[in-house]
Amino acid sequence: MMLDVQGLRTGYGRIPILNGVGFAVKEGEFVGILGHNGMGKTTLLRALMGFLPASSGRVQFAGQDVTAFEPYRRARLGLGYVPQGREIFPGLSVYDNLRMGCSKQSGGSESETIGAVLQEFPRLRTLLDRLGGALSGGEQQLLAIARCLCGKPSLVLLDEPTEGIQPSIIDEIVETLERLRETTRMTMILVEQNLDFISALSQRILVIQKGLITQEVTPDNLHNANLIGEFIGITD
Amino acid sequence: MDLFVLLAIQVLYAVASLALISVGLAIIFGMMRVINLAHGEFLMLGGYAAIVATSHGISIWISMLIVAPIVVGVIGIVVERTIIRFLYGRMIDTMLATWGLSLFLVGLTTAIFGNTTVGISAPLGSIEIGAYRTSAYTLFVIGISVVVLGTIFAGLRWTRLGLIARGTMQNANMAAALGVNPPRVYAITFGIGAALSGLAGAVLAPVSGVFPTIGVAYIAKAFITVIGGGAAILSGTVSAAVLFGTINQIATFVTTPVFGEVALLGAAVILIRVLPQGITGRFFRRSL
Numbered sequence: 042m043m044l045d046v047q048g049l050r051t052g053y054g055r056i057p058i059l060n061g062v063g064f065a066v067k068e069g070e071f072v073g074i075l076g077h078n079g080m081g082k083t084t085l086l087r088a089l090m091g092f093l094p095a096s097s098g099r100v101q102f103a104g105q106d107v108t109a110f111e112p113y114r115r116a117r118l119g120l121g122y123v124p125q126g127r128e129i130f131p132g133l134s135v136y137d138n139l140r141m142g143c144s145k146q147s148g149g150s151e152s153e154t155i156g157a158v159l160q161e162f163p164r165l166r167t168l169l170d171r172l173g174g175a176l177s178g179g180e181q182q183l184l185a186i187a188r189c190l191c192g193k194p195s196l197v198l199l200d201e202p203t204e205g206i207q208p209s210i211i212d213e214i215v216e217t218l219e220r221l222r223e224t225t226r227m228t229m230i231l232v233e234q235n236l237d238f239i240s241a242l243s244q245r246i247l248v249i250q251k252g253l254i255t256q257e258v259t260p261d262n263l264h265n266a267n268l269i270g271e272f273i274g275i276t277d
Numbered sequence: 278m279d280l281f282v283l284l285a286i287q288v289l290y291a292v293a294s295l296a297l298i299s300v301g302l303a304i305i306f307g308m309m310r311v312i313n314l315a316h317g318e319f320l321m322l323g324g325y326a327a328i329v330a331t332s333h334g335i336s337i338w339i340s341m342l343i344v345a346p347i348v349v350g351v352i353g354i355v356v357e358r359t360i361i362r363f364l365y366g367r368m369i370d371t372m373l374a375t376w377g378l379s380l381f382l383v384g385l386t387t388a389i390f391g392n393t394t395v396g397i398s399a400p401l402g403s404i405e406i407g408a409y410r411t412s413a414y415t416l417f418v419i420g421i422s423v424v425v426l427g428t429i430f431a432g433l434r435w436t437r438l439g440l441i442a443r444g445t446m447q448n449a450n451m452a453a454a455l456g457v458n459p460p461r462v463y464a465i466t467f468g469i470g471a472a473l474s475g476l477a478g479a480v481l482a483p484v485s486g487v488f489p490t491i492g493v494a495y496i497a498k499a500f501i502t503v504i505g506g507g508a509a510i511l512s513g514t515v516s517a518a519v520l521f522g523t524i525n526q527i528a529t530f531v532t533t534p535v536f537g538e539v540a541l542l543g544a545a546v547i548l549i550r551v552l553p554q555g556i557t558g559r560f561f562r563r564s565l
Binding site for chain 1: 440563
């Protein structure tokens, strides 16, 4: 197992958000996590990354118990994070943002790593000198994914990459992620509300409701409107 | 003509010394947003470190350029690890704690060295400019501040540590998600800021002498320069130092040193009124 989560509970202060989440992800899998606002999707990824301490439960990553690890140690073990809101360094150039992505790299050359990653992101190649804060939302999203890949992660956590992005770039993001899935067999967890996006990419989809994983569905099932209503709680 | 050269050297010296006493603060306040009220005492400790090392037979150059920054840099890292790191984001608490540290350091140095001015004579002798003479050490101070500023620029612009420090100051959580250990970056950055202050205090020690409360003379000017400079720590510090140093020195030349200080403070008040974000809030915005 690449990632094994058992009984994970966490929250903000005394407000519980996750109430015992458990799931596992195999190497090379692309898993979607679906749920509407306030169900704990972002909280789950933040907890997996180590930004929120687990009040109980266990997170195992690449064979190690990382439950008590700080974010930077999880990152160095190969966990990659593309956060909600993208979190581009606004005062650094696009190229320097990518160099930040290389910061855990010990050997080898930064420029080689960045050059290889840019192969997948033609749009960024013309923007390297621009400040990160001056990019459009879609360009920032591509940059956030590229920056994450510069760290050569074995598991990538993607938090709502389509939020607030113009449709033309959403297609580009889907194509890029599909290509990466095919060529690198990288393991990914994608948190989304956009049904088309999540079903286009995921091999299986976990539904999160009120801080618990309640269902697992296949992407085909997502086109069944009744099921969706039931799973996401629109009909109740 | 000779007089003009002399005046030019003195203006350059005023600018250089202002930049020198401010760069350490520019890094600690400008980058880390820590209001370090013990900044003047870091300069003072640099002066004492150089004087003590020199009196133990170490060459004055090594004392000033190597011993003082290392000693104060280590003190800075200890201060960050024991006091500052608990107070990030708590501005008032940080001010209180560093003010307390400042009083402590003044008391400690008074107890050890006494409340008297100690000095080392400036090396290098003097040079003649036509009918006038000026200390060659003045030129050395100008040169060393050019070297220091150039090194900081190169470090921030081209080294990995500089990039990681800039990224971490902009968004520590994201940096951590990319594998950077933010507490370590904070400690190192604070240490470098302290080391630069130690260097500045040591380089200026032969000019001004050192006494336990000399920090008071430095700290207001350093804060004025850094705040007047604005967000870009390096070009901000340099441009504010050029502006304030020139005004100070020309006013001193025309009238008296006291009025020179008044002119500097007046210029600072007007600048902050006109450009509340400092010089680099309006100009050179993309610079470091």
